[in-house]
Amino acid sequence: MENRQLGKLTVSAMGLGCMGMSEFYGQTDDDESIKVIHAALDSGITMLDTADMYGIGHNEELVGRAVKGRRDSVVIATKFGIVREKGKYERTICGTPEYVRSACEASLRRLGIDTIDLYYQHRKDPNVAIEETVGAMAELVKEGKVRHLGLSECSAETLRRASKVHTITALQTEYSLWTRDIEAQILPACRELGIGLVAYSPLGRGFLTGALSASENLDEKDFRRLSPRFSGDNLKENAKMVDELSEVSKKIGCTNAQLALAWVLSKGRDIVPIPGTKRIKYLNDNLEACNIRLSAENTAEIERIVSPERVKGARYPEEGMKGLNG
Numbered sequence: 560m561e562n563r564q565l566g567k568l569t570v571s572a573m574g575l576g577c578m579g580m581s582e583f584y585g586q587t588d589d590d591e592s593i594k595v596i597h598a599a600l601d602s603g604i605t606m607l608d609t610a611d612m613y614g615i616g617h618n619e620e621l622v623g624r625a626v627k628g629r630r631d632s633v634v635i636a637t638k639f640g641i642v643r644e645k646g647k648y649e650r651t652i653c654g655t656p657e658y659v660r661s662a663c664e665a666s667l668r669r670l671g672i673d674t675i676d677l678y679y680q681h682r683k684d685p686n687v688a689i690e691e692t693v694g695a696m697a698e699l700v701k702e703g704k705v706r707h708l709g710l711s712e713c714s715a716e717t718l719r720r721a722s723k724v725h726t727i728t729a730l731q732t733e734y735s736l737w738t739r740d741i742e743a744q745i746l747p748a749c750r751e752l753g754i755g756l757v758a759y760s761p762l763g764r765g766f767l768t769g770a771l772s773a774s775e776n777l778d779e780k781d782f783r784r785l786s787p788r789f790s791g792d793n794l795k796e797n798a799k800m801v802d803e804l805s806e807v808s809k810k811i812g813c814t815n816a817q818l819a820l821a822w823v824l825s826k827g828r829d830i831v832p833i834p835g836t837k838r839i840k841y842l843n844d845n846l847e848a849c850n851i852r853l854s855a856e857n858t859a860e861i862e863r864i865v866s867p868e869r870v871k872g873a874r875y876p877e878e879g880m881k882g883l884n885g
Contacts, residue, residue, distance in 0.1 A: 565756075575608065576835030578613045584835075786872070797870060
């Protein structure tokens, strides 16, 4: 496993997203999830991604259990700012200094660690200036509770304003073949400011793998049932792209998942995808993408097939779209 730089933070070229181990994608199994995390660490993955809102604390507790005894070899990234009630999709966003501190201390307790390696604001609070929130986050760095700061799903302007308060190490945002809106302004701003990009949902929430043909096949608790991209005519139209992508995968000799991840990895050494999985089989499949080198011809063909103009449906339901690129 090669390493990449997120600002001054060194991490493996691919991280592991742990969200689905607690909720959103159907049934979960803590023991199996911990085995997946251990297998990821054994394979050379060093960055684990979680958040306080995943499972409303459960995911941080799970990650904390998994890294016990292996803390020195792991970069733990977690997030604050989205406030939820158990069993509800609705959320509020909070970025007040008081909340920043209380959220960090709660995450440290759940994770069972003294310092968070990378601490993100999950979404920008529209009612609190970014300078105020990042100022509070910077105090946590001074106190040794946090090593590096990050933001998630924010605009280029917000990145620039935040960077004047404290060094921002990474921006976490959705980035994949079928979500490429950051390429116009946000990714260039990251590179201008020396901020690394952590790409979540690099497999299009599993859709780009070709394993999902109908939303009815999803678990009743799977939040993708609410996603416009996975519904009705949108799903049928999007599936056509995946079928065409499968032809390219066959030609190259890899899976759709590997092709989609190889594409993200090829977009720059300052980009680290964090595909999530609950199964060792899929973890190993994803890791093989690190060995694939796409030609310029491959890339052009892939981007022609899965072009932004062909993608049907929004990334999230209406509630989830609030705060994106804030």
